[in-house]
Amino acid sequence: MAAKIARGGMLTALALILSYVESLIPLTPGIPGIKPGLANLVILSGLYCLPPQEVLAVSAARILLLGFLFGNGVSIVYSLTGGLLSFAVMLALLRKGGFSPVGVSIGGGVSHNIGQLAAASCILRSTSVFWYLPVLLPAGLAAGILTGMLSKRLLPVLRDHAGTV
16 A cells, blocks of 8 residues: 555656646747646556556646646646546547557547636636637647657556566
C-alpha cells in the first residue's frame, strides 16, 4: 500500500512538472487550449503499466493541484472535463485493442479538446465555442501523435523496470 501511494505521488509530481514546463513553451497561436499535452505522457504510459484507478487518481490529482496552484475554479472545470473524457476514451481504446499508443493518444488528445469545449459551452451557455473545433481537432491530433510517439518509446523502458517503479 505504501508503495502504491509513493508511486502515485511521484507520478503526480512528474505530471505537474511536465504541465509547468509546458506552460513555459511559448506556443500561443491565438486560440486558447492549444498545448502539447506533455503531462498526458504520464497518464498514457500509466494506462499501459498500472491499474486504471491509480492512473485516474494521478490524473485527477494533477488537474486539481495545477488548478489550485496556477489556475482558478473555471480552469479546473475545463481541465477536469477534458481530462476525464480523455482518460475514458484512452481507457476504452486500450481495452478495445487494436490501437497503438499513438492511436490511443490521438483519441485522448482529440477528446480532451472536445471535453473542454463542452465545459465551455455549458459555462457560457452557448454552442458558439464549437467553432473552435476546426482548429482544436488538428491540434489535439498533433499533440496526440507527439505524446503517443514519446510514450511508445518510453513503454519498453517502463516495462523493463516495472518492478522498481
